[in-house]
Amino acid sequence: MSRVCIVGAGAIGSLYAAHLAQVTDVVVLARREEHARALREEGLRVTGRHEFTATLEATTEPAELGAADLCIVATKATHLEQAASTLEGHLPGATVMTVQNGLGAEEVVRRYGDWPLISAVTFMSGNRRGDAEVEYILDTETWLGPYGDTAYDTVARTVDLIVRSGLKARAFEDLRPAQWSKLIFNATVNSVSALTHLPHDAHFADRGRLDSLGDLVHDLVEEGKRVAAAAGVGLHDDPWEMNVLATQRGSAHVPSMLEDIEAGRATEIDLITGAVVREAGRAGIPVPLHEALYALVRAKELACVSR
Amino acid sequence: MRVAVIGCGAVGSLFAAHLAQLDDVEVWAYDLAQEHVDAINENGLRLSGVGDVVGQLRATSDAAELPACEFGIVAVKSMHTNAALAATAQAFVDGAVCSVQNGIGNEELVARHVDRVMRGTTFPAGHVIEPGHVGWDTAGDTWIGPFEPQPAAADEVERLAEALTRAGMPTRGLADARGAQWTKAIFNASTNPVGALTGLAHGEICDFEPTRRLISGLIDECKAVADAVGIELDHDPEDMVDHAARVAHDHKASMTQDVLAHRQTEIDFLNGAIVGHGEEEGVPTPLNRAIWALVKALEDSWS
Numbered sequence: 001m002s003r004v005c006i007v008g009a010g011a012i013g014s015l016y017a018a019h020l021a022q023v024t025d026v027v028v029l030a031r032r033e034e035h036a037r038a039l040r041e042e043g044l045r046v047t048g049r050h051e052f053t054a055t056l057e058a059t060t061e062p063a064e065l066g067a068a069d070l071c072i073v074a075t076k077a078t079h080l081e082q083a084a085s086t087l088e089g090h091l092p093g094a095t096v097m098t099v100q101n102g103l104g105a106e107e108v109v110r111r112y113g114d115w116p117l118i119s120a121v122t123f124m125s126g127n128r129r130g131d132a133e134v135e136y137i138l139d140t141e142t143w144l145g146p147y148g149d150t151a152y153d154t155v156a157r158t159v160d161l162i163v164r165s166g167l168k169a170r171a172f173e174d175l176r177p178a179q180w181s182k183l184i185f186n187a188t189v190n191s192v193s194a195l196t197h198l199p200h201d202a203h204f205a206d207r208g209r210l211d212s213l214g215d216l217v218h219d220l221v222e223e224g225k226r227v228a229a230a231a232g233v234g235l236h237d238d239p240w241e242m243n244v245l246a247t248q249r250g251s252a253h254v255p256s257m258l259e260d261i262e263a264g265r266a267t268e269i270d271l272i273t274g275a276v277v278r279e280a281g282r283a284g285i286p287v288p289l290h291e292a293l294y295a296l297v298r299a300k301e302l303a304c305v306s307r
Numbered sequence: 308m309r310v311a312v313i314g315c316g317a318v319g320s321l322f323a324a325h326l327a328q329l330d331d332v333e334v335w336a337y338d339l340a341q342e343h344v345d346a347i348n349e350n351g352l353r354l355s356g357v358g359d360v361v362g363q364l365r366a367t368s369d370a371a372e373l374p375a376c377e378f379g380i381v382a383v384k385s386m387h388t389n390a391a392l393a394a395t396a397q398a399f400v401d402g403a404v405c406s407v408q409n410g411i412g413n414e415e416l417v418a419r420h421v422d423r424v425m426r427g428t429t430f431p432a433g434h435v436i437e438p439g440h441v442g443w444d445t446a447g448d449t450w451i452g453p454f455e456p457q458p459a460a461a462d463e464v465e466r467l468a469e470a471l472t473r474a475g476m477p478t479r480g481l482a483d484a485r486g487a488q489w490t491k492a493i494f495n496a497s498t499n500p501v502g503a504l505t506g507l508a509h510g511e512i513c514d515f516e517p518t519r520r521l522i523s524g525l526i527d528e529c530k531a532v533a534d535a536v537g538i539e540l541d542h543d544p545e546d547m548v549d550h551a552a553r554v555a556h557d558h559k560a561s562m563t564q565d566v567l568a569h570r571q572t573e574i575d576f577l578n579g580a581i582v583g584h585g586e587e588e589g590v591p592t593p594l595n596r597a598i599w600a601l602v603k604a605l606e607d608s609w610s
Binding site for chain 2: 196288296303
């Protein structure tokens with residue numbers, strides 16, 4: 001692969017862009033001209049786990065992207081539709097990889113082109129420190145798998161490229177078990193956190209009383225598991241165990257949906273809890289608790305995003 | 308007749324200021340907010356809004372100052388019921404005490420301290436403007452009746468209802484006041500926490516179809532519990548929800564105000580009470596339980 005396009009240069013997109021620019025040509029499609037100019041003129045500096053400054057191209061014009069072998073769409077789920085629509089008619093011959101939280105990003109991208117698609121979930125994390133700097137925090141893996149008719153070999157070559165760039169990645173024949181484990185985990189933890197303003201702390205594993213939050217979390221996970229089973233997806237990890245383990249880490253993580261709510265931004269609820277509700281509808285499985293939380297978070301968005 | 312209002316916040320003040328209009332009633336108010344107590348003793352208790360009323364009464368934050376009273380009216384927030392009655396019970400050794408609080412389970416707490424108890428349900432609402440001054444936001448009726456395990460006498464219920472009505476607080480005495488109480492509690496349990504968790508006003512959670520559907524889900528569970536307990540509701544809570552969306556569209560429930568101010572809510576006496584009764588009767592209440600857990604966790608996020 002000789003040229004990669006990164007769409008969306010938030011923390012995750014920036015980490016891919018800077019690292020891949022060490023082993024191939026990279027062009028970033030940014031939303032703001034100011035951002036694109038900073039990347040062209042200053043390069044993209046990585047701090048934290050790795051320290052270097054990458055040189056890369058950047059533009060806000062899809063027509064200026066030119067050709068690429070691989071396109072990684074790394075926008076937040078809330079900007080996915082808009083970003084995917086700008087790619088329509090561009091990047092012929094590219095394979096497009098989606099790394100959004102939740103489920104259904106591939107279907108959104110598919111509406112705007114017939115590129116071969118790669119499904120991905122990432123567990124790495126970073127913090128943007130301005131337009132031309134990103135801090136690499138958690139150096140955990142990105143998991144990739146074929147979507148639809150995409151050949152496994154395409155996935156394996158993409159993983160190879162990402163690994164050579166200095167990031168961690170792993171290829172799966174079928175990503176859905178991992179994708180659904182993360183989906184069920186996120187649908188529960190993010191929406192509960194957004195409503196209670198609690199970081200992902202010990203409350204989420206606390207059980208035994210009628211008003212214990214951990215019992216609600218457990219019941220939500222059970223609903224999600226029933227949907228996965230009805231959809232014919234075996235889970236890679238048990239989401240309840242993922243939840244318990246995460247609450248036992250030293251410092252409690254603040255889920256992105258809570259950050260969004262507190263900053264008055266739109267959340268990714270539609271592709272996360274919304275995805276569980278839609279999949280449940282397809283499979284004919286009742287998910288009253290997910291429907292309740294989906295309604296509450298969307299209503300809370302109405303209250304805090306529009307005012 | 309001597310009446311003590313226990314908890315002279317917005318609702319307590321509506322009762323106290325109105326009763327003080329009657330020549331044949333001596334009104335006392337017990338409240339822990341010293342500035343409010345001092346202002347009432349200096350200038351009287353003033354209501355403005357639906358009507359302008361000034362009541363002259365004795366207020367105190369020292370329960371030992373309360374003389375023996377024939378009636379008590381309890382209007383503290385539910386989580387303070389037990390402590391407030393433990394402090395003031397000596398004033399009601401020969402009296403009857405009526406709760407006009409939100410939710411289910413207050414009378415049980417009052418009855419730990421007082422022999423004869425009434426359950427009450429009240430719709431008038433207000434808000435504290437400043438010490439000694441309460442905004443009277445909504446007029447409405449009050450229903451009172453005996454608390455079955457430790458009932459006040461029927462003539463006590465009638466005498467209190469008559470005095471309140473004459474004072475400008477229309478009140479009906481009932482032989483069974485449980486239906487009125489559960490109806491309002493179900494209305495509150497199905498709407499207040501939805502507003503509190505989202506920050507939206509009552510009308511907004513009714514306009515947004517997904518939250519309106521959640522409200523109906525909560526109401527259905529509550530109705531099943533009421534049915535199992537043997538309560539006959541006096542109105543359909545669904546109709547009350549729709550009515551309130553028309554007449555109080557932009558109203559933010561007191562629980563929403565509590566959450567905005569990071570004050571403990573009355574959730575234990577609303578959804579918590581529904582879940583508790585559901586457990587006893589074997590009626591599943593998963594949505595009420597979820598809402599209860601979410602609001603308790605939200606309260607924990609402030610500490």
